[in-house]
Amino acid sequence: MAAENWVRMVTAQTPTNIAVIKYWGKRDENLILPVNDSISVTLDPAHLCTTTTVAVSPSFDQDRMWLNGKEVSLSGARYQNCLREIRARACDVEDEEKGVKIAKKDWENLHVHIASYNNFPTAAGLASSAAGFACLVFSLAKLMNAKEDNSDLSAIARQGSGSACRSLFGGFVKWIMGKAKDGHDSLAVQLVDEKHWDELVIIIAVVSSRQKETSSTSGMRESVDTSLLLQHRAKEIVPKRIVRMEEALKTKDFGSFTELTCADSNQFHAVCLDTSPPIFYMNDTSHRLISCVEKWNRSEGTPQVAYTFDAGPNAVLIARNRKAAAQLMQKLLFYFPPNSDADLNNYVIGDKSILKDAG
């Protein structure tokens, strides 16, 4: 094999995450700095994850990327920012198996090819941008032998998509909004790991796998520009909810967890309605799902299931334990049988839903 014909490849898999206290609104569009802290749960990669293979070879004459088998342009600022930040941290690589040696300074002139695949709907409100950019940054860091830890990498993934910074960790994760103008303190930390509250079971009701009409990026920009409720939420409401949510997670207080999770999802969608022109991410099926869970929780006296909806109509349902999850599935299959409703097509059940760190 000629010296310039080698290829070095790395594959990584990263799960998606769903916020229980939502990020919605940026104070800096380019660096992706949020207007409030947020908290999410990382999902089981067996069900919803991105798999990305990155390759480097002296025979590649430009950086290229394929998403779900189709070539996409890397010219956008988000991809360029992530590539630049990781390249700046590249180190010497010695791949004895392949006989490949790459010196730190060589990385400036080497190009990468990236092939990424989501095993769940892209741009449908199931946080594909989160799993996607976390996986991109993580796999490039491994390829280039960058020495940064997952929190450092989270601040780079953040520049691809805000929610991506939280997918570098498993369990429950907080994105600290930070104060610095350059964004170095806007990063993710793990609050509790995946073993801490392993009775929880997550069920995702895929109401629609169609691509949403308003991307999260443009939706939140319009909310920042026009919604007064967003300002009030970011300054007055979320900071208090973050404190209470951290406490609920620590003490495994499912009642408080449910109250906060449902209220925050509903307020995020209220902000979308308060945006001009209004943004509708949920549909009739989403609203019926909410009513069904609310009625059940009330009739039981103690909450059995929390619900949350991202920027799309799909429900993420978090059951307090296996028994509640089984009862929930029974209700869902009765009231929302898959494929019979025009819209509801699939359920994804995360059995041991909260898994480990990226990689």
Ligand code: ADP
């Ligand atoms: P979602 O609710 O799925 O996160 P967004 O509107 O936030 O939807 O983001 C969708 C965008 O995220 C896609 O159009 C694409 O640019 C990017 N994206 C999705 N998956 C990947 C991936 N695997 N790798 C890189 N970027 C991705």
Ligand code: DP6
């Ligand atoms: C509703 O992270 O997708 O899912 O930073 O512009 O890429 P960009 O937006 P994105 O927004 C996610 C919004 C949300 C809530 C959340 O994940 O916290």
Ligand code: CO
């Ligand atoms: Co997204």
